[in-house]
Amino acid sequence: MQVSVIGGGSIGLLFAGYIAREFPTTLYVRRKEQYHAIKEGGIHILNHSEDFKSYPQVKYSDEPWIGDLIILAVKQPEILSLTETLNNKVNVNQGLMFIQNGMGHIDILENLQHRHIFLGVVEHGAKKTSDNQVVQNGLGNTQVAAFRGDMKFINDLLLLSQFPFKIQSDWKSMLIEKLIVNAVINPLTALYRVKNGQLIENTFYYQVMKQVFQETADVLCLSNPKNNYLPNNIAHYWDKVMNICKNTSDNRSSMLQDIEAGRITEIEAISGYIIKEADRIGKGCPLTQFLYNSILAVQFDYLRKEGAND
Numbered sequence: 001m002q003v004s005v006i007g008g009g010s011i012g013l014l015f016a017g018y019i020a021r022e023f024p025t026t027l028y029v030r031r032k033e034q035y036h037a038i039k040e041g042g043i044h045i046l047n048h049s050e051d052f053k054s055y056p057q058v059k060y061s062d063e064p065w066i067g068d069l070i071i072l073a074v075k076q077p078e079i080l081s082l083t084e085t086l087n088n089k090v091n092v093n094q095g096l097m098f099i100q101n102g103m104g105h106i107d108i109l110e111n112l113q114h115r116h117i118f119l120g121v122v123e124h125g126a127k128k129t130s131d132n133q134v135v136q137n138g139l140g141n142t143q144v145a146a147f148r149g150d151m152k153f154i155n156d157l158l159l160l161s162q163f164p165f166k167i168q169s170d171w172k173s174m175l176i177e178k179l180i181v182n183a184v185i186n187p188l189t190a191l192y193r194v195k196n197g198q199l200i201e202n203t204f205y206y207q208v209m210k211q212v213f214q215e216t217a218d219v220l221c222l223s224n225p226k227n228n229y230l231p232n233n234i235a236h237y238w239d240k241v242m243n244i245c246k247n248t249s250d251n252r253s254s255m256l257q258d259i260e261a262g263r264i265t266e267i268e269a270i271s272g273y274i275i276k277e278a279d280r281i282g283k284g285c286p287l288t289q290f291l292y293n294s295i296l297a298v299q300f301d302y303l304r305k306e307g308a309n310d
C-alpha cells in the first residue's frame with residue numbers, strides 16, 4: 001500500500017513517520033523550510049519508549065497527490081476549502097481518510113466523488129516541536145470507520161503494530177464518542193492553559209470537567225435508547241473521556257497548541273456543533289456557550305493583533 005499524508009503538523013508528522021517505517025509514504029507540505037528539513041533530516045519521533053527517525057518521501061502540496069490512500073492531516077478550517085482540490089486532484093479510486101476532531105468536515109463528504117472515504121479518530125497526543133520533529137505525548141489508537149466504500153481497502157494499515165488502527169463499524173457513533181472527549185478536554189485545557197492530565201489531578205478542574213461532560217451528554221442525548229449511538233450508557237462515555245485524559249496526560253491538547261501558537265482553533269467544529277445541536281432540540285448549554293465564547297474571544301484578540309501588524 002502506498003500512503004500519502006497531507007500536512008506536516010503534529011499529526012501529519014506522526015502519521016507519516018510511523019507509516020513510512022512499513023509502507024512507501026509521501027508527506028506533502030507547503031513551506032520550503034519544512035520541505036528541506038524533512039528531505040535532509042527525515043522525521044524524528046520521540047515518545048516515552050522510543051526515539052527514532054523515519055524517511056518518507058517529501059513533496060510540495062501543489063504537486064499531484066499520489067498513493068492508494070490519502071490521509072488529510074490539515075485542520076478542520078482548511079478542510080472546508082479542499083473539496084474542489086480533492087475532486088480535481090485525487091482520482092475517484094484513490095482512498096481518502098479524514099482524521100479531524102469535531103463534526104465540521106462531515107458536510108463536505110457528500111460532495112466528494114471518491115469511492116472509498118474513511119473517517120479516523122486519533123487518540124494519540126502529539127506536539128510538533130520543529131518542522132521535522134514531533135513528540136508523542138500519549139500512545140493510543142486510531143479508530144477508523146468507512147463513511148463510504150470498502151474497509152478491505154485499508155486492511156494493510158492493520159498490520160502496523162507500533163501504530164495501531166482499530167476498525168469500527170459505525171462512523172457516527174465513533175465520531176460522537178470522540179466529540180464528547182474533545183468538547184470537554186480541548187476548550188478547558190485551552191482556557192486554563194493546562195496539560196490534559198491536570199484536568200484529573202486538580203480536584204477543581206475535575207469538578208468543572210464533570211459539569212461540562214454532563215451538559216454535553218445531555219445535549220447529545222447519549223443516554224436515550226432511541227438515538228442510534230452505541231452504547232446508550234453515560235458511564236461508557238465518561239470512562240472514555242477519563243481514559244484519553246490519562247493516556248495523554250502529558251499532552252497539550254490541539255486547541256491549547258493552537259491558542260499558544262496564535263492559530264485559528266477548531267472550536268467551531270467542536271463546541272460550535274454542540275451549541276447548534278442544543279438549539280435544534282431546544283435545550284440550553286450555558287457552560288459550552290461560555291467556553292465557546294471564551295475561546296473565540298482569546299482567538300479574536302490575537303488574530304486582531306496579527307492583522308494590525310500586517
Ligand SMILES: NC(=O)C1=CN([C@@H]2O[C@H](COP(=O)(O)OP(=O)(O)OC[C@H]3O[C@@H](n4cnc5c(N)ncnc54)[C@H](OP(=O)(O)O)[C@@H]3O)[C@@H](O)[C@H]2O)C=CC1
Binds near residue numbers: 125
Ligand atoms: N495534535 C493532536 O494531539 C491531535 C490532533 N487531532 C486532529 O488532527 C488534525 C491536525 O491537527 P494538528 O496536526 O495538531 O494540526 P497542526 O496545526 O499541527 O498541523 C496542521 C498542518 O497542516 C498544514 N497545512 C494547512 N494547509 C495545508 C495545505 N493546503 N497544504 C499542505 N499543508 C497544509 C499546516 O502547514 P504549515 O505548518 O505550513 O502552516 C500544518 O503543518 C486536527 O484536525 C486535529 O483535530 C486529533 C487528535 C490529536
Ligand SMILES: CC(C)(CO)C(=O)C(=O)O
Binds near residue numbers: 122244254
Ligand atoms: C486526544 C486529544 C484529547 C489529545 O490531546 C485530542 O484529540 C486533541 O488534543 O485534540
